[in-house]
Amino acid sequence: MHDMLVRLVHLQAAEPLVHKTWEEHGVLVRPCRPYELHLLQRWVRGNFSSKWVSEATVAMSHCPPACFIATRQARIVGFACYDTTSRGFFGPMGVSEELRGCGVGRALLVAALQRMREMGYAYAIIGGVGPADFYRKVVGATDIEESTPGIYEDMLNEE
Numbered sequence: 001m002h003d004m005l006v007r008l009v010h011l012q013a014a015e016p017l018v019h020k021t022w023e024e025h026g027v028l029v030r031p032c033r034p035y036e037l038h039l040l041q042r043w044v045r046g047n048f049s050s051k052w053v054s055e056a057t058v059a060m061s062h063c064p065p066a067c068f069i070a071t072r073q074a075r076i077v078g079f080a081c082y083d084t085t086s087r088g089f090f091g092p093m094g095v096s097e098e099l100r101g102c103g104v105g106r107a108l109l110v111a112a113l114q115r116m117r118e119m120g121y122a123y124a125i126i127g128g129v130g131p132a133d134f135y136r137k138v139v140g141a142t143d144i145e146e147s148t149p150g151i152y153e154d155m156l157n158e159e
Contacts (some may be wrong), residue, residue, distance in 0.1 A: 003147035
């Protein structure tokens with residue numbers, strides 16, 4: 001998996017996307033709060049991987065936390081982190097299977113990238129990209145040549 005680069009200067013505003021997820025699906029996108037860390041860890045572990053739990057934990061160790069969540073009826077249905085594996089990196093991000101394709105991932109992505117822009121980043125790196133077409137379409141991400149394996153070189157295996 002390769003890395004991608006996002007130019008943050010002309011990033012679309014997150015507010016209309018966040019409003020749309022609320023109006024159409026009852027999903028609220030907001031920063032995760034420190035006292036919700038255990039719930040975030042449980043949800044990420046149950047829906048994705050323990051490696052992503054580690055990254056989400058690092059995101060939550062920042063002040064303020066570098067993690068957004070999507071909630072529906074007071075339950076987590078998605079998350080997006082930044083500044084985890086390395087400064088200036090976006091990810092990981094994930095959405096519940098039943099809400100994929102509904103705009104929740106788009107709102108989480110843009111909200112987190114908008115926060116990165118507000119912090120002074122001009123660009124963000126999406127490391128080890130899975131859905132490259134999604135990132136191209138939503139935020140105009142471009143491939144970074146020769147970026148495999150990148151920062152994820154010599155990653156330990158789970159046993």
